[in-house]
Every structure is written in C-alpha cells, then in structure tokens.
Amino acid sequence: MVVADRIEIKKEDLSALYGRFRRNPNPPRPPARQPSQHGGKLKQDWDTTVADIKASRRVSGIDTDNLMVLELVSDALSATSLDRLLSMCNLWIVEEVKLPQSEKSKLVVQFEDASAMSTFENERLLYMQDSSERGTLAPGQRRELFDCIEEIRKLKRDDRIGQRLKKHLDSGKTLGNDFFTVNIDVWYNGDQGTILEIEAQIRSALGTGGSQLLGDLFELQTLLLGRAKVNEFTLNVLLDLDVIACVDFPMETILHDYSGLYAQDFTPVVHNDLDENAPLATVIDSGIFSGNPLLSAIIVGEEDFDFTENTASDLNGHGTGVAGIVVYGDFSHIFNENPIFKPLVRLCNGKVMHDDGQGNPVYSKERRPEQIVKEAIEYFNEHYHCRVFNLSSGDLDYLYAGGRQLTWAGMLDQLARDLDIVIIVSAGNQYPDLPDFISRDDLCQKVRNQLLNPAHRLIDPATAALAVSVGSITRGATPDVRTGITAIAAGNAGMMSVFTRAGKGVNGAVKPEFVDYGGNYSVSQITRGTSRWRTNDRLMMEPTTNHTNDKSFRGWVGTSFAAPHVTHYAARLERLLEAQIDEAPSANLIRAMLASAACCPDELRSWAEDAVDASHVGIRAQKAENRLRLIGYGKIDDEVLFSTADDPKHVTLFAEDELTLRSLHLYKIPVPTEFINVKGAKRISIGFAYNPPTRMSRKEYIANSLFVEVFRRTDAEKLLNFAQKKEHGLEEDADAALENFRKQYGAAFEPGSTTIQNSTLQQRVWAKGKTGGKDLLWDENEPYIYILITGKERFTHAEKEIPQSYALAVTFSYDAEEDILLHQKIAENVSIRNRVEERTRIRERIQNQG
Numbered sequence: 001m002v003v004a005d006r007i008e009i010k011k012e013d014l015s016a017l018y019g020r021f022r023r024n025p026n027p028p029r030p031p032a033r034q035p036s037q038h039g040g041k042l043k044q045d046w047d048t049t050v051a052d053i054k055a056s057r058r059v060s061g062i063d064t065d066n067l068m069v070l071e072l073v074s075d076a077l078s079a080t081s082l083d084r085l086l087s088m089c090n091l092w093i094v095e096e097v098k099l100p101q102s103e104k105s106k107l108v109v110q111f112e113d114a115s116a117m118s119t120f121e122n123e124r125l126l127y128m129q130d131s132s133e134r135g136t137l138a139p140g141q142r143r144e145l146f147d148c149i150e151e152i153r154k155l156k157r158d159d160r161i162g163q164r165l166k167k168h169l170d171s172g173k174t175l176g177n178d179f180f181t182v183n184i185d186v187w188y189n190g191d192q193g194t195i196l197e198i199e200a201q202i203r204s205a206l207g208t209g210g211s212q213l214l215g216d217l218f219e220l221q222t223l224l225l226g227r228a229k230v231n232e233f234t235l236n237v238l239l240d241l242d243v244i245a246c247v248d249f250p251m252e253t254i255l256h257d258y259s260g261l262y263a264q265d266f267t268p269v270v271h272n273d274l275d276e277n278a279p280l281a282t283v284i285d286s287g288i289f290s291g292n293p294l295l296s297a298i299i300v301g302e303e304d305f306d307f308t309e310n311t312a313s314d315l316n317g318h319g320t321g322v323a324g325i326v327v328y329g330d331f332s333h334i335f336n337e338n339p340i341f342k343p344l345v346r347l348c349n350g351k352v353m354h355d356d357g358q359g360n361p362v363y364s365k366e367r368r369p370e371q372i373v374k375e376a377i378e379y380f381n382e383h384y385h386c387r388v389f390n391l392s393s394g395d396l397d398y399l400y401a402g403g404r405q406l407t408w409a410g411m412l413d414q415l416a417r418d419l420d421i422v423i424i425v426s427a428g429n430q431y432p433d434l435p436d437f438i439s440r441d442d443l444c445q446k447v448r449n450q451l452l453n454p455a456h457r458l459i460d461p462a463t464a465a466l467a468v469s470v471g472s473i474t475r476g477a478t479p480d481v482r483t484g485i486t487a488i489a490a491g492n493a494g495m496m497s498v499f500t501r502a503g504k505g506v507n508g509a510v511k512p513e514f515v516d517y518g519g520n521y522s523v524s525q526i527t528r529g530t531s532r533w534r535t536n537d538r539l540m541m542e543p544t545t546n547h548t549n550d551k552s553f554r555g556w557v558g559t560s561f562a563a564p565h566v567t568h569y570a571a572r573l574e575r576l577l578e579a580q581i582d583e584a585p586s587a588n589l590i591r592a593m594l595a596s597a598a599c600c601p602d603e604l605r606s607w608a609e610d611a612v613d614a615s616h617v618g619i620r621a622q623k624a625e626n627r628l629r630l631i632g633y634g635k636i637d638d639e640v641l642f643s644t645a646d647d648p649k650h651v652t653l654f655a656e657d658e659l660t661l662r663s664l665h666l667y668k669i670p671v672p673t674e675f676i677n678v679k680g681a682k683r684i685s686i687g688f689a690y691n692p693p694t695r696m697s698r699k700e701y702i703a704n705s706l707f708v709e710v711f712r713r714t715d716a717e718k719l720l721n722f723a724q725k726k727e728h729g730l731e732e733d734a735d736a737a738l739e740n741f742r743k744q745y746g747a748a749f750e751p752g753s754t755t756i757q758n759s760t761l762q763q764r765v766w767a768k769g770k771t772g773g774k775d776l777l778w779d780e781n782e783p784y785i786y787i788l789i790t791g792k793e794r795f796t797h798a799e800k801e802i803p804q805s806y807a808l809a810v811t812f813s814y815d816a817e818e819d820i821l822l823h824q825k826i827a828e829n830v831s832i833r834n835r836v837e838e839r840t841r842i843r844e845r846i847q848n849q850g
Contacts, residue, residue, distance in 0.1 A: 279575040
C-alpha cells in the first residue's frame with residue numbers, strides 16, 4: 001500500500017491566552033406578569049392537565065403517577081432558568097422545539113415521580129403568593145422561571161399520530177376489524193431501570209384481548225422504540241396514552257427499483273491482491289451475492305439480521321449493486337479501457353432487508369429498521385473492527401421539514417460518536433414531476449428548480465448530523481437510441497440528478513455534504529405530445545455488479561449508488577492514514593480529509609446558484625444557500641484525496657486535537673509566494689470535522705458548536721490581543737469585536753463561518769484564477785494565514801467539561817505545468833507534529849513517575 005505523505009501539523013502555543021465565549025450573549029427578558037393572576041392560571045392549567053392524564057391512565061389500566069409527561073409553552077425562558085427547572089424537579093426534557101412563526105418554545109418535560117411534581121407545585125404556590133420565602137429556588141429565580149411559563153397542558157392526541165397513519169386516517173379509509181402492526185415511540189428519561197415499568201404500562205394499556213407488545217422496547221437516548229399488534233380500539237388507547245410520543249404504520253417499500261439491464265459480453269478478469277490489512281467497509285443493505293466473480297473473494301464477513309429469506313445472500317440486487325461500487329469505485333472508465341478489475345476495498349455484508357416479491361428491498365415487519373441497522377453496525381464494528389459503513393436506504397414518509405431531529409438519524413449520530421465510526425448515508429430519492437416544457441433547456445431548468453421544492457427534502461436518516469450524506473449527480477446525458485424511441489436527457493452531464501433530495505439538515509446544517517454519480521433520467525414519447533419519464537435508460541445508469549449468474553453487471557439509478565462512491569473513498573483513506581500515523585485515524589479526521597478534497601466545478605456551481613426556489617419570498621437571491629442545499633461541498637476529487645509527496649500539485653496538512661469549550665486554537669499556515677504567483681488556477685480548501693454530543697430532546701440538537709475563522713495580513717500578537725478583549729469583555733462586545741476583526745483581517749474563504757457553523761462537517765475554500773491570489777501576498781518574507789478554531793456549548797449537557805475533539809485538513813492545489821516545489825516549501829515553514837516523539841516522551845514520563 002502506498003503511504004500518502006500528508007503533513008501533520010500542530011497548533012500555535014498560546015500559553016493559556018485564549019478567548020472565552022459566554023453562554024447566551026443576549027439573554028431574553030421574561031415577560032412582565034402579575035404573580036397572583038398568572039400563578040392562578042398556571043394552577044388551573046396544572047390541575048386540569050394532571051386530572052386528565054390520571055383519568056386516561058385509569059381507563060388504560062395503568063396504576064402509576066410516575067413518568068408524567070407535560071407540555072410547557074415558554075416565552076423567553078433563558079437557559080439558566082431552564083437549568084433551574086430541570087434540577088429543581090428532577091425533570092427530564094423529552095423534547096424542546098421552537099413553535100413555528102413564534103418566539104415561543106414548546107417543552108415536553110417528564111416528571112419522574114410524584115415528589116418531583118409536588119416540588120414544582122410548591123414553587124408555583126410560592127410564586128402565586130409573591131412570597132419572599134426561599135423554597136427550592138430563591139424568590140428572584142422563582143419569579144423569572146414562572147413568568148416565562150405561559151401555559152401548561154397535556155400533549156395532544158394529534159401530536160402522537162405519525163405521518164403514515166395520519167395520511168391513512170385523512171384519506172377516510174377504515175382500519176377494519178382485524179389486528180395490524182404499528183410502530184410506537186415512547187418517551188424515555190435515560191434511566192434503564194424504568195424500561196420494564198414502561199413496558200408493563202404499555203402491556204397493561206393494550207389489555208388481554210389479542211393486542212400485544214411485539215418484543216422488548218429498543219432503547220435510544222430519549223425514546224424507546226417498539227412495535228405492537230393492535231386493533232382500532234387499542235390503537236386509540238395508545239394515542240390517548242401520555243407516555244407515547246408517536247404511533248405510526250411501519251415502513252413498507254423503502255426504495256424503488258429504478259434499474260434496467262446493463263449487460264457485458266465479456267467475462268471479467270479479476271486481479272485481487274488485497275490482504276488482511278486492506279481497506280474494509282460494511283454494506284448495510286439487502287445482502288451481497290458472493291457468486292459474482294467480482295465479489296466472491298473479497299467478502300470477509302457476512303451476517304443476516306433480517307431473517308426473512310434465511311440467507312445473507314442478496315435476492316434483490318440492491319445490496320450487490322451498492323457493494324460493487326464500494327469495492328471498485330468508478331466502473332465506467334474500465335469499460336472503455338483494458339477490462340481488468342482490481343478490487344481496492346474488502347467487504348462485510350450486513351443484510352438488513354429482503355426482496356418484497358416485486359423487486360423492492362424492504363425491512364422486516366417484525367422489528368424496527370433502527371434496531372436492525374444498529375445491531376448490524378455494532379456487530380461488524382465489534383467482530384471485524386470495521387469503521388466505515390454504507391447505508392443506502394431510508395424512510396420515504398419521513399421528510400425533514402425543520403425542527404426536531406428524525407429518529408433514525410438520531411440513532412446513527414449516537415452510534416457514530418460512541419463507536420468513532422464513519423457512516424455514509426444516501427440522501428434519498430423522489431420520483432419527480434414531469435413539467436410541461438418547450439425545449440430541453442426549459443426541461444433542465446424546471447426539473448432543477450423542483451429540487452428545492454418540499455417534496456425533495458431529505459428523508460430519515462439522511463439528516464444525521466455526524467454521518468455523511470450524499471446526493472446524486474449525473475454521469476451521462478446521451479440517451480440510448482437502440483430502443484427505437486427518441487428520448488432527451490433530463491439533465492446535462494455532471495449536474496444534479498432529477499430524483500435526488502436536497503437539504504438543509506437540523507438547525508440549517510449543510511446536508512447532503514457531498515454529491516457523486518448516481519445516474520440520470522430521460523424523457524420519451526410513446527405518442528406525440530405525451531411525455532413520460534424513462535428511468536432505466538441504460539446509457540445513463542450507474543454501472544455496477546449484478547446479483548445473478550447470467551451476467552456480471554447491471555445498471556442502477558438513485559442516490560443509493562452515489563453514496564458508495566464516498567464509502568469507497570472513506571475506506572481507502574482510513575487505511576492510508578493509519579499507515580502514515582501508525583494508529584487508527586479518528587472519524588473526524590477521515591471526514592475532514594474528505595471535505596478538504598471536495599470541489600464544485602464552475603459549471604455545476606453556476607447551475608446550482610441559478611436555481612429558483614418557489615417558496616422563497618425575499619427579494620435577494622439566495623445563490624450560496626441554494627448551492628449548499630443542492631450540492632453541499634461538491635464532489636470528492638480522488639486525485640486530490642489520494643495524492644502523495646510525489647504529486648507536485650497537491651499538498652494536504654492535517655491536525656487532530658481537543659478544544660476546551662469556549663477557548664481557541666490557532667494554526668499558522670505558510671502560503672508560499674510561488675503558489676500565489678503561479679500562472680494557473682489555485683485553491684486552498686479547509687476541511688473541518690467534530691463530533692459533539694447530540695440530544696434528540698433539544699431543539700439545538702448538537703450540544704457544542706465549533707467553527708473556523710481564517711485571517712490574513714495579521715500576526716499572532718494582534719490575535720492574542722483580540723483574545724484578551726474577548727476574555728475580559730462582555731459577550732456582545734466580543735461578538736462585535738470578532739465581526740470587526742473579520743472585516744479587517746478576514747481572508748476570502750467561502751462560505752462564511754456563520755453560514756456553516758451548525759454543521760459538524762465544514763468546508764471553507766479560497767479559489768483564484770491564473771492572475772488572482774494577491775490578497776494573501778502581504779509579508780515581505782513568506783506570507784501565511786492563521787486558522788482560528790473556537791466554539792461554545794449550545795445547551796447545558798453532562799459532557800460539557802469534556803474537551804471537544806476535532807480534526808482539521810488544509811489542502812493546497814494548483815493547475816499549472818511548472819513544479820513550484822509546493823510540498824517542500826510548505827513543510828519547511830510549518831510547525832510539524834511528530835507522533836513518534838510524542839509517544840516516546842509520554843512513555844518516558846510514565847516510567848519516571850513509576
């Protein structure tokens with residue numbers, strides 16, 4: 001294996017001089033209330049709500065006052081007051097969301113027992129009396145808290161109806177008299193000792209008439225997931241049960257089969273020289289057909305988690321198609337060259353789906369997909385030490401429209417952080433409307449604009465904050481004429497596919513982060529004037545491996561086949577980095593490297609920025625926002641990603657560290673004058689990744705927010721003076737100082753840090769043409785830039801004192817004939833980290849202490 005000679009750097013020694021961010025720079029002011037009047041209203045709300053909940057529990061056969069879930073509508077509730085509320089009553093926030101078109105927040109809180117409820121009620125009584133007595137809270141604290149609670153109410157029945165169930169009920173269809181299966185999400189406070197009690201409550205509510213809980217509940221951070229067999233009566237019981245968060249029908253078809261035939265007349269010749277140290281990735285899908293000669297020798301482990309077909313082999317084809325791209329990467333160039341196939345990645349086969357008899361891969365009706373996928377990932381991580389996973393499936397009924405994180409995505413985030421793994425997820429497909437059009441250009445523009453419509457929003461789990469999501473671009477735009485039917489391509493080569501989905505993620509995070517080849521549609525006419533989509537145009541599909549013995553190859557279309565391109569890169573990169581640093585690279589480092597190697601060609605950039613969002617009501621065009629929603633950071637350039645010291649035109653620096661929240665780290669990066677003056681396009685791309693704790697219960701979702709600032713024409717002394725101002729000044733003064741500092745010294749890296757600071761994977765790029773770049777040329781010696789990394793917590797959490805891990809990658813690239821000795825010049829002027837020396841010093845210190 002060739003070891004990539006990337007340059008590992010270390011941060012500047014700031015000798016404990018760093019800036020501090022203070023939480024809530026502009027704390028909201030509580031509304032002015034009259035305590036006796038407002039306290040009386042809250043008492044009426046409280047009594048009515050508690051009585052209603054207890055009455056419904058008695059009807060459901062539940063005899064307990066524990067796990068009381070209430071909804072508080074708050075106005076200007078500060079983080080400090082919220083923390084006091086939680087600690088005062090031993091409350092657990094099960095959900096915190098901002099109400100639409102309002103500054104108010106809805107808090108769903110869970111009281112663990114009657115004592116906690118009593119404490120809350122006692123404090124409310126003291127508030128109503130405007131008492132100066134200190135209870136659990138001081139009088140001023142109590143006043144601030146209850147002034148902000150506008151309303152107390154029971155959760156509404158409609159809040160518990162899932163999207164598929166709601167669609168069924170709204171259609172007027174009856175549920176019939178037979179039993180059927182539903183998914184249930186149950187509020188949970190994280191205390192494993194309560195799970196058996198909660199299960200007993202639900203079983204009691206379902207009664208003994210045939211309805212039943214199917215298996216044990218599956219534990220997530222703030223939810224328990226399960227399935228139940230119910231009839232119409234017991235469904236209504238569940239919908240009225242306050243501990244239930246959501247009831248819905250299970251998924252049916254997860255993905256559509258957009259495939260067609262892609263036959264090859266030759267027998268593939270495989271040269272396999274992979275050993276036990278070769279890259280490894282797990283495909284979580286419908287299985288893998290090991291009989292294909294392209295795959296037979298590279299599957300190192302397989303397991304059936306679906307149990308429907310009683311085999312780990314792929315009887316559908318979807319998983320085998322994904323696997324082929326994970327192993328070989330891009331097949332298209334091989335067909336036009338010497339047909340010798342060299343696998344680059346070994347496989348683990350995690351079968352989680354089966355064929356539904358109509359060509360669609362589906363999940364079992366017996367268990368939740370979240371549970372099956374979690375088991376598969378944990379299994380291959382534990383038994384095969386696999387750290388790169390491909391998941392090309394999702395829930396078409398659950399589109400992300402803002403607000404709370406989706407359940408499946410939240411589970412993946414928890415796994416990604418706990419296991420330090422990289423999970424690549426497809427963005428999802430949407431069968432597009434076929435608009436009326438007067439020309440091919442008109443068609444391309446209209447289907448492009450459709451991608452910003454609500455129907456093309458991301459599905460669960462593509463919004464996972466710590467996973468990598470991938471959308472689809474087209475490879476070809478020449479329809480197959482051998483069918484005898486004239487057709488036109490719906491998109492030019494290298495543009496977004498008409499079926500792909502677009503972002504944003506939670507709190508406006510960039511999603512999907514990357515795009516890659518996933519195929520294209522064409523439009524044909526059976527009769528003149530009547531157009532229709534042709535989804536299996538063989539020249540515009542993504543070629544990959546087939547799951548039967550009659551042929552080796554098959555064409556597919558969909559984001560499912562864009563994602564494995566990125567999985568292929570991630571698996572190879574993991575092993576390259578491990579060989580260089582002599583230890584397993586963090587998931588953060590892998591993600592940061594992927595981001596630093598991603599680029600967006602000018603034509604694709606312009607195409608995305610010119611899209612028109614029909615729902616946008618502002619006057620100013622949102623070009624940059626449209627681009628990030630559609631293509632994220634672009635397509636990963638494998639030549640940049642896998643460049644070595646022998647490549648004169650690409651150099652990558654990287655660093656891994658831990659940042660104490662609200663402090664700052666500083667990296668001094670040399671920018672050789674030869675790089676600035678070279679007569680060719682030049683680019684500096686920064687990739688940055690971190691893995692904050694996540695909480696599905698919180699509207700902020702990610703606990704910590706880190707971001708990157710880039711400064712030029714300044715020096716460390718000025719930056720340290722700025723840091724001292726932040727240290728001693730008020731937060732609003734520090735924010736103003738930061739903005740002024742950006743204006744005076746900020747380097748022209750896009751997008752801006754505030755645009756992407758809610759993304760756990762970030763990219764910032766400086767790009768110039770042949771004569772550009774003089775904005776960085778300022779020092780009479782070697783010029784340089786400073787990269788500043790800082791952050792703050794977004795809400796109080798148990799891990800706030802633990803430093804936040806991150807990784808940084810900085811890639812220099814240029815396009816010119818001359819060799820400017822870029823690698824040598826950067827290496828001579830940057831602070832290089834030596835891990836071997838660090839390990840030696842640590843061992844010596846331990847020995848001396850012993």
